[in-house]
Every structure is written in structure tokens, then in C-alpha cells.
Amino acid sequence: METQALKKEIIDYAISIGIDKIGFATAAPFTTLKARLIRQQELNYQSGFEESDIDKRTNPALLFDNPQSIISIALAYPTKMNKHVRGTKGERRGLFARASWGEDYHLVLRDRLSKLEQFIYSKMPDARCKSMVDTGELSDRAVAERAGIGWSGKNCAIITPEYGSFVYLGEMITNIPFEPDTPIENMCGTCNKCIEACPTGALVQPGQINAKICISYLTQTKDFLPDEYRSVIGNRLYGCDTCQIVCPYNKGKDFHFHEEFEPEPEVAKPLLKPLLKISNKEFKEKYGRVSGAWRGKKPIQRNAIIALGHFKDETAIDELSDVIRNDPRPVIRGTAAWALGEIGTEKAKQILTKAKIEEKDEDVLREIEVALAE
Structure with missing residues (x-):
């Protein structure tokens, strides 16, 4: 199948299974990111939860034989609870950040990526794919930025025009040479x-x-x-x-597209x-x-x-x-x-x-x- 036609079918299928945004990027090394990560390491700014090998984080070819493209996906999550609970004196409450509301997003995005992989295999049996969410070697944000999902904000989050930064990200390396999408212009301006x-x-x-x-x-x-x-x-x-x-x-x-992400108060x-x-x-x-x-x-x-x-x-x-x-x-x-x-x-x-x-x-x-x- 011609890759441009396949790309359109993948986009249509992705939307049908609840992927809110999808973009395509080259699998070239992330040279700018590598320089930033080396500087982060020198300053001791890394958390320690990341992949420690900077080369693996920035060179898809070290993770996948002959990578041609990376597909980036985004799913929007809610910022407000449909049912409110309030702490009171003597009955104080704590708070989990919005990115931890509902079912673990790693599981949800892996499910979507798995379905996307199976769809690609059904259309192109010789295709090869490798998916990851958050805990993989690649930087989800760097891939999403290159794929035109959003721009990298001053807060180090990917900001999408449609959903703001309240999105989960995942990606898939593949051996299919898709035409890459255009990155989005950074719109943070002078805002700090x-x-x-x-x-x-x-x-x-x-x-x-x-x-x-x-x-x-x-x-x-x-x-x-x-x-x-x-x-x-x-x-x-x-x-x-x-x-x-x-x-x-x-x-x-505030988007309530996915039942899995609805919080239990x-x-x-x-x-x-x-x-x-x-x-x-x-x-x-x-x-x-x-x-x-x-x-x-x-x-x-x-x-x-x-x-x-x-x-x-x-x-x-x-x-x-x-x-x-x-x-x-x-x-x-x-x-x-x-x-x-x-x-x-x-x-x-x-x-x-x-x-x-x-x-x-x-x-x-x-x-x-x-x-x-x-």
C-alpha cells in the first residue's frame, strides 16, 4: 500500500478508537534534545526516573532496526470532577494531580497503541512497530513536538492548540517511511x-x-x-x-472524552x-x-x-x-x-x-x- 494512503487510513482509524490527536515524525536522532540532556546531567537536574542512557533517549536507531518514522499520539484528560467532594475542618482531604485521575494512563495508551499496531499489520504485514508510553527510552515530548502534536512550553509540557497541555502522550517507532508532519510554532511568547x-x-x-x-x-x-x-x-x-x-x-x-480517565472523587x-x-x-x-x-x-x-x-x-x-x-x-x-x-x-x-x-x-x-x- 502507498504510504500516503496508509497514513490517512491510520489517522482515520486512530480517531475511531479514541485517539484524540496523531502526528508523524522522522526517526532521525534528536540532536538538540541530546545537547539539552547532557547539560541537564551536568547540572544534576535529572530526577533519576528517566532512562539513564542519553544515546538511547535520543537515537531511535539504537532501539529499533532501521527506523523510518515515529507516530505520536495524544489523549486528552479531564481537569474538573463531575462530582465534587470538599474537605472540611476535621475531615481534610489530599489531592492527586489531574494526570493521575482515573485509570493508569500507561495502560490506556498502551491499549490504543496496541490496536494501532494491529491495524498497521493488517494493512502492511511486513511492517515492524515498537510502542512506548512514558517509561520507554524516547522522550514523549520531543517526539510529540517533532510530530506537530503541540509545542514545548516554557513549563516543559507539550501544549496543544486543542486541549492545552492536559494530554497524555505515547509513540510508536516503525519501519514505514511516512511523510512527516510539520511542527507547530511555539506560542508562549513573552508569557512567564x-x-x-x-x-x-x-x-x-x-x-x-x-x-x-x-x-x-x-x-x-x-x-x-x-x-x-x-x-x-x-x-x-x-x-x-x-x-x-x-x-x-x-x-x-476540560475534556471528558474517555471513561477510563474519569476520576473517582x-x-x-x-x-x-x-x-x-x-x-x-x-x-x-x-x-x-x-x-x-x-x-x-x-x-x-x-x-x-x-x-x-x-x-x-x-x-x-x-x-x-x-x-x-x-x-x-x-x-x-x-x-x-x-x-x-x-x-x-x-x-x-x-x-x-x-x-x-x-x-x-x-x-x-x-x-x-x-x-x-x-
């Missing part, structure tokens, strides 16, 4: 709202992020959070939407106190299908404790007391000490004073001492 709004200053300049201090990264770590970032995390349990929310191109964007915005005692089994049953659960319950519990401290929630003192006395994990006990210090009532101080006598872990003892000194 995302950089100015970043809570930790992680957006160091347009298009460059220090991933190690981005709240999205910090909420996924498992160790003690540096003290200077605890106060800015607020009630975020996973991820951060600030640089997207303030973007003018995201104003009014009690999962996307859960009560905080029950999270402190949730078992592994309960956590897996309730949160196992969302992307924000990939690191397990420990980071979510730590962040829930920070949120309770942020709210200075006196009704959580008993739960925090139980944590500091009985939880076997030093990070969780120490973070509970910090939260009790933030609450700062006489009862909280009494709990900390007693915990100081019984605690053996040096890191936790430091947290207790700092909390008592406040």
Missing part, C-alpha cells in the same frame, strides 16, 4: 506565568526544569522531604498541576486521616489502578502527614500519635513529628516529649527536637 508560579522554583528558565526540586518529583520520593519543601507541598499527595493551571492556553480546558481527593492506617491490601484495592500508586503507599502516607501538618489539623493528633509510637518506618514517624510540631498544641508537644524519650532512630530524634523547638 508558569515560571513565576512554580512553588519551588524548579522551572529555572524557559524550557528547563530542575526535576529534583519539582513537586511532582518530590511527592514520589520515599525519604524525608527537605524541610524547605514541606510547607509548599500543601495537600498534594501526588504530582503538581500549578504550572499547567496558570497557563493561558489551559484556561477553560474519593480516590482523586481522598480523606487524609484514613491514609495513615491503610494496609497494603487496602491501598492496592483502592489505588492500584491509578498511575499515582506506582511507588506504593509510603510516599502517599508521608505526603498525607505533611498535609495534616499544613492544615494544622488538631483532630489528627491521635492518629499522628499512633504513627509516631507504632509505625516501624522512621520516615513516617519523623514526618509525623514534624506535623505535630506544625499543629503545635500542648497535647501535641506532650506527645513529642514522650516520643523523644522512647525513640531510638537518630533521624526521627532530630525531627522531634526541631518540632519541640518551634
Whole structure:
């Protein structure tokens, strides 16, 4: 089949299976990206979650024999809940970032890409394809930018004219030489709202992020959070939407095209106190299908404790007391000490004073001492 005709059929089929946007790019090395990644590595700005081999991240030929094209796909996700739940005094809630609402997007996009692969094979049996979503070697954003899905914004997100930056991305390398689409002009202009709004200053300049201090990264770590970032995390349990929310191109964007991405309010915005005692089994049953659960319950519990401290929630003192006395994990006990210090009532101080006598872990003892000194 002639590739131009096949390209049109692929586009039509993609739309029919719920792919909101599709673009085609060359499989040439990403030389500009490589230079940026080398600089990121020199500055120690990488999170550590990425593929460590920069050559693999920027040269499709190292991943696929004789690559000819890369197909990029995008699926839009909602930014508002159809059913609202609100936290109240004594019943405070945390928040998962919008990209973790609904079913894990890795699973959804892999399903769409798998269907797309099968369609291509049915039309061209000798075709070869390799798909990836987020955890693959290639940069989803670099592929999407080259394929004309959107431009790379100053907040390091792909911004599409239709859906703003609230899109999931995936791609497929193939040996079919499709005609590439034209990249979209960068429309950020002089706007710096995302950089100015970043809570930790992680957006160091347009298009460059220090991933190690981005709240999205910090909420996924498992160790003690540096003290200077605890106060800015607020009630975020996973991820951060600030640089997207303030973007003018995201104003009014809210798409409910895919049932899989519809959030369950009690999962996307859960009560905080029950999270402190949730078992592994309960956590897996309730949160196992969302992307924000990939690191397990420990980071979510730590962040829930920070949120309770942020709210200075006196009704959580008993739960925090139980944590500091009985939880076997030093990070969780120490973070509970910090939260009790933030609450700062006489009862909280009494709990900390007693915990100081019984605690053996040096890191936790430091947290207790700092909390008592406040």
C-alpha cells in the first residue's frame, strides 16, 4: 500500500478508537534534545526516573532496526470532577494531580497503541512497530513536538492548540517511511506565568526544569522531604498541576472524552486521616489502578502527614500519635513529628516529649527536637 494512503487510513482509524490527536515524525536522532540532556546531567537536574542512557533517549536507531518514522499520539484528560467532594475542618482531604485521575494512563495508551499496531499489520504485514508510553527510552515530548502534536512550553509540557497541555502522550517507532508532519510554532511568547508560579522554583528558565526540586518529583520520593519543601507541598499527595493551571492556553480546558480517565472523587481527593492506617491490601484495592500508586503507599502516607501538618489539623493528633509510637518506618514517624510540631498544641508537644524519650532512630530524634523547638 502507498504510504500516503496508509497514513490517512491510520489517522482515520486512530480517531475511531479514541485517539484524540496523531502526528508523524522522522526517526532521525534528536540532536538538540541530546545537547539539552547532557547539560541537564551536568547540572544534576535529572530526577533519576528517566532512562539513564542519553544515546538511547535520543537515537531511535539504537532501539529499533532501521527506523523510518515515529507516530505520536495524544489523549486528552479531564481537569474538573463531575462530582465534587470538599474537605472540611476535621475531615481534610489530599489531592492527586489531574494526570493521575482515573485509570493508569500507561495502560490506556498502551491499549490504543496496541490496536494501532494491529491495524498497521493488517494493512502492511511486513511492517515492524515498537510502542512506548512514558517509561520507554524516547522522550514523549520531543517526539510529540517533532510530530506537530503541540509545542514545548516554557513549563516543559507539550501544549496543544486543542486541549492545552492536559494530554497524555505515547509513540510508536516503525519501519514505514511516512511523510512527516510539520511542527507547530511555539506560542508562549513573552508569557512567564508558569515560571513565576512554580512553588519551588524548579522551572529555572524557559524550557528547563530542575526535576529534583519539582513537586511532582518530590511527592514520589520515599525519604524525608527537605524541610524547605514541606510547607509548599500543601495537600498534594501526588504530582503538581500549578504550572499547567496558570497557563493561558489551559484556561477553560476540560475534556471528558474517555471513561477510563474519569476520576473517582474519593480516590482523586481522598480523606487524609484514613491514609495513615491503610494496609497494603487496602491501598492496592483502592489505588492500584491509578498511575499515582506506582511507588506504593509510603510516599502517599508521608505526603498525607505533611498535609495534616499544613492544615494544622488538631483532630489528627491521635492518629499522628499512633504513627509516631507504632509505625516501624522512621520516615513516617519523623514526618509525623514534624506535623505535630506544625499543629503545635500542648497535647501535641506532650506527645513529642514522650516520643523523644522512647525513640531510638537518630533521624526521627532530630525531627522531634526541631518540632519541640518551634
